[in-house]
Amino acid sequence: MDLLAWYPWFKAIHVMSVIAWMAALLYLPRLFVYHAERGAPGSELSETFKVMERKLLRGIMNPAMISSWTFGLLTLVSLGPGFLANSPWLHAKLLLVVLMTGYHMACARFRRDFAEDANRRSGRFYRMINEIPALLMVGIVILVIVQPF
Numbered sequence: 001m002d003l004l005a006w007y008p009w010f011k012a013i014h015v016m017s018v019i020a021w022m023a024a025l026l027y028l029p030r031l032f033v034y035h036a037e038r039g040a041p042g043s044e045l046s047e048t049f050k051v052m053e054r055k056l057l058r059g060i061m062n063p064a065m066i067s068s069w070t071f072g073l074l075t076l077v078s079l080g081p082g083f084l085a086n087s088p089w090l091h092a093k094l095l096l097v098v099l100m101t102g103y104h105m106a107c108a109r110f111r112r113d114f115a116e117d118a119n120r121r122s123g124r125f126y127r128m129i130n131e132i133p134a135l136l137m138v139g140i141v142i143l144v145i146v147q148p149f
């Protein structure tokens with residue numbers, strides 16, 4: 001089978017998945033900010049935040065991450081074995097994507113803490129970590145589009 005013929009389709013689905021993944025990665029910690037500052041454990045607001053956080057993680061963030069990886073790797077495979085070897089920028093991109101995945105895992109853990117009424121982190125903490133995916137995304141897009149090396 002000529003996988004290269006599928007390259008534009010794999011890449012299109014990859015970019016759609018990445019958009020959904022980034023939207024969720026940027027939004028979930030915003031919910032954590034409001035949850036930490038306004039949603040005292042046991043309050044109705046806290047229970048509402050729990051539902052929103054669970055649905056965002058399970059309904060969008062997890063599937064979008066799986067799809068981003070699956071179609072990113074399919075895009076790579078469709079370009080043939082020489083592509084990765086000849087693209088140093090892609091090695092750097094994959095390193096940043098691994099960090100993005102680590103951030104995703106950390107957010108999943110923070111969500112579990114909120115679900116168990118066990119969050120001890122401040123709204124300021126969540127406000128600060130919210131910059132991490134934005135910075136990683138800037139680096140990834142520059143690497144993938146500008147290909148500086």
Ligand code: HEM
Binds near residue numbers: 097
């Ligand atoms: C999850 C693991 C990922 C893998 C394995 C992966 C792999 C790839 C590959 C092989 C390409 C094709 C490159 C080319 O045709 O020159 C690509 C394109 C692209 N990737 Fe990823 N990627 C991943 C995650 C991400 C993330 C997290 C972002 C953004 C935050 C991203 C943004 C893009 C964009 C914008 C393109 C299109 C570039 C173009 O058309 O020139 N990718 N990806």
